[in-house]
Amino acid sequence: MDIKALRYFYQVARLGSFTQAAQLLGVAQPAVSMAVRKLEDSLALSLFHRQDRRVNLTDEGRRLLPHAERILKALSDAELEMEELKGLSTGEVRVGIPSMLGSYYFPPILMAFRNRYPNLNLSVIEGGTWQLRQMLEAGELDLAVIVSEFLPPELEARVFLTEEMLVTVAKDHPFAALAAVDTQAFFDQELVMFQEGYFHRKIVDRLAKEAGRRPNIVFQTNLIPLIKSIVRQGFGISTLLRMAVADEPELVSVPFKDPLWLQLSIAWRKDSYLSRANSAFVDFLLEAS
Template sequence: MEIKPLRYLVSIAETASFTKAAHQLGVAQPAVSMAIKKLEQELGLTLIHRADRNVSLTDEGNKLYQHAKKIVQAADEAILEMSELNGLTQGEVRVGIPSMLGSYYFPPILMAFRNRYPSIALKVIEGGTWQLQKMLEKGELDLSVIVAETLPTSLQAEHLLEEEMRVVVAEDHPFSQLNKVSPAAFFNEELVMFKEGFFHRRIVDKLAEKAGIKPNIGFETNLIPLIKSITKQGFGISTMLSMVIEDDDQLITRSFDPPIWLDLNIAWRKDGYLSKANQAFLEFVCLQGKSVS
């Protein structure tokens, strides 16, 4: 079995189209169709449903797709590793960064890295930590910042920084007169929250579950400026990392009682090949984290 038709199968599965797969792979569409047909003949199985222009995998095709993803990924990593033995570099880092860190912690680090390594391209994917962790496990990212709660056995991580999650309220909110805010008091207020899948939402949901309380979420948005604006105008309260609140935000932050500290790590796959570009980025980011700690 050759690897080329497996690569075609992976692309067809992920684009649900022979035409899009061909465009993605940079080959002619008939070449993709012929390669898949030959693979089906070789295996004696139908791998793809082609009825009514809807392209989808059969059960047999889906099982082969699961293996093909791993084979193609391993082959690409082997090619990269062999290339780097000849002194060549990938020159690209695919890193996942949660929204708060992407907006407030990482920009100067990313700029400093690019200044030191101008030939390395940075592809930054912003999203929720759960989504980013899944992308990392699938090999869609090389590195990702995650909250170290329960690290999967498939991942390895390096400590980056520890940051406090704080209650955020308007300047005239009664909580501004308190030193700390209990979970019960926090959940008695209308909340402005990130959507599910983001680490700060996951922490709040777990806190509510532990307290046996259903949160009263009035607003859901992943836009940090909008969360700040709604909170500043007194339409709810929120919780954010302390680094996110700036002097001119006209917002007050208070610790939870007891305080909530997040252990933020940068992770990569144990069985994946970490290119020289990714190694350089990992070392650089960890060094910056130590200088902040």
């Protein structure tokens, strides 16, 4: 029986929702659904009644739940005891995270990490890609999230997330009716963008260069709620990660005709010692992804 699938099953059962379980676990909702489905297939049993957005345990699911709880608790206790034997009763993790991920992807992961390692100090810095990279290279951070295409050779990294950048518009915008948006058509619009130094802006600047266009940026802000508000009121369009617009009924997100996928990595300096506390954070992040 797969431990990850069992963990996903337990959280869905506890919360009564695949979506909420995914948010807590810090993974995409389809990954949770797929893992639970594979668990059901391996057991040849149905564990949930799925009715619209309501999720309820079957009789078989109710029988499995207390076993899952005991197994996961025993595993957590064993991991904690072994980590403490390796010296993880103390330590510090200093990690830099871009704004969009800091708002939508990392909160449940950080809370779960803090729960597993309550004696470790966790310092989180939110900022632009360029700022975080400079702080990492200067030794002011131990770890930082970097878009893989902007990874310099002096950094070591592991990919933990692949996410799509989507054209984000108000629901009454003409683009809202399209299946996909052409890059040239995108740059014909007034744009609401992050300021320079953020990966969001770097990606758009690269697209513009490839298209031979100059972006018509009418608003610049690093505040995601403000970007959404401006777009919602029809004063421009933007492009955001799928996770940032998943629960926004007043906004419509459309892929580019040439889909824009980003690989996000957790990075550290090649010439630096990665402490056990930081190694634990990297391993935890990769496990949760």
